[in-house]
Amino acid sequence: MHPPQLVDAFTDPSTARERLVGAFRHRLEELPSRGSSFFIHLIELCPVACEHCMYSSDLERKSDKVALSKGELEDAIRFISESSSQKLNITGGGEPFLKFSSILRLLETVDVPRIEIVTAGHWAVTPRRTARVMARIDEARSRNPGNPELLLRLSIDRYHLNAPRPVRIEHYGNVLRCWSETGPGFATGLRGIQPDLGTVDRLIAEEMGADVQEVDDWNRLLLLPGGKSVPITFNVFRRSGKALRLTEDHQGATKTLREYYGPFETRPGNLSLATAVNDAIRGEYTASAGLAVTLDSDGTFWIFCGTAPDRKLLLSGQSFAEAVAYFFEDPITHLLVDEGIWALSDLVMDLAPETHAAALAKNDSASLVNDLLAADDVRLAVTLIATQDLVTRNRATVDPGHPLAGILADPAADVTEMCRDLVLGNRGTP
The missing domain is CATH 3.20.20 (TIM Barrel)
Incomplete structure (x- = not known):
């Protein structure tokens, strides 16, 4: 049995991701400035x-x-x-x-x-x-x-x-x-x-x-x-x-x-x-x-191969530093900038093999991140996995009031395996 709060998150993955991103706090001393x-x-x-x-x-x-x-x-x-x-x-x-x-x-x-x-x-x-x-x-x-x-x-x-x-x-x-x-x-x-x-x-x-x-x-x-x-x-x-x-x-x-x-x-x-x-x-x-x-x-605009499809910005007078700060509020950006697109690709291959195969078949780096993360449940799963990685390496925290804060701070919790079960279950895949 998976923790009920995690199961609940996948009943409305878009809202759950939005709440998690809002509770995420990275600990980077400096963000890219150019x-x-x-x-x-x-x-x-x-x-x-x-x-x-x-x-x-x-x-x-x-x-x-x-x-x-x-x-x-x-x-x-x-x-x-x-x-x-x-x-x-x-x-x-x-x-x-x-x-x-x-x-x-x-x-x-x-x-x-x-x-x-x-x-x-x-x-x-x-x-x-x-x-x-x-x-x-x-x-x-x-x-x-x-x-x-x-x-x-x-x-x-x-x-x-x-x-x-x-x-x-x-x-x-x-x-x-x-x-x-x-x-x-x-x-x-x-x-x-x-x-x-x-x-x-x-x-x-x-x-x-x-x-x-x-x-x-x-x-x-x-x-x-x-x-x-x-x-x-x-x-x-x-x-x-x-x-x-x-x-x-x-x-x-x-x-x-x-x-x-x-x-x-x-x-x-x-x-x-x-x-x-x-x-x-x-x-x-x-x-x-x-x-x-x-x-x-x-x-x-967005970071090329570094921004989830729901985090793009409209150019409206913000500074470059303000835009970068917004993008780095998302754990997925940390994953893509630090580990690269193959790290995301390998994650999605484990979570949703058909989604991964269709995205790679296009052979197009410009659309790869959007295609891999098009589904709400996959996007939430990757956010959870990336967040746990950053939190357990002391590179980020999640607000204590968030229902998943304890799970994401526990290095013994196999969030990847739990997310895989829930995503594949949504697709009727054993």
Whole structure:
């Protein structure tokens, strides 16, 4: 028989988790005070509408609010600069070049040493237009007092080439020729998917009269005429978003997340993407004392791979320190930041094997935490297990008046096993 107060908690797991988080008190002397990678999604729409898009992005509105307003962008610039992040990624959600003025505003004002812009490159329809766009990017970057290092990164794969509004090989060629010939003050690079390694990159090489040189399993160099080179990196194929509807089976042509991220673990089995400086195109995910943050186009933000889905915040004038303090009120954030996503993955595999299998099958780190913690009872179970771990290691306390305080402070209480029984029981699994 399990303690009745624990059984009662699982009758309304969402409320029970909220009460536990409210009673949780960590004992960290200092919280992270700066950022590592900062991801900003300017808009959820995209005209290319690739069939494999992890965000299921196209020109159809999926929410009432599809883009950051001018005022919200200014708030974001203040917040990003205050975070002292090492890198800003203008990426994700949709095509950022639909908000070109916002890109320029970020480039000329945000206080970070490095910036990366991710784009489909659909705008590079003619050499003249390409040159005009790239010149404006370079001018905006040069106005920034901090003189940040900038990388313009184009996505290359079969799905962009065959999209409803395709990005053609000539578009990539326009960007690369403009970059090679005009020598702007920023770098450019290409990123594809593993199933396309040796195909789309070869097509681009033929377009440019270039050679492709192998660097390692993940990276190539495009050697352009005249001596310049452009890095190409190949990421795993993500089966989330629209890709869930694809009939192609890429399983044999792409590695799993654990295989991909293995070389970047700070120790075996530990991968804290919540603290990483994302540098895939350089073959690095550098550990940092800061926090990786994602700001979505609806104004919500969270620690990347470090925040439970019910703890996201709306950007509304709070300081970076205030936001970090809020996130660390949740035991799950401590688990994800300290132990990494595989620790969460292994916990959920024991608690709810089907949930774990479905989440890992997507092969997508961006959705992994949300998918693993989507169910209320699993989220409560992980909160209880993480809390007991922190309390018994004297890194946290639970208010004495909380009905589970005694159990969570008892190192002999097998909270993990009890939670497993209750979660599996909810699912009718023996």
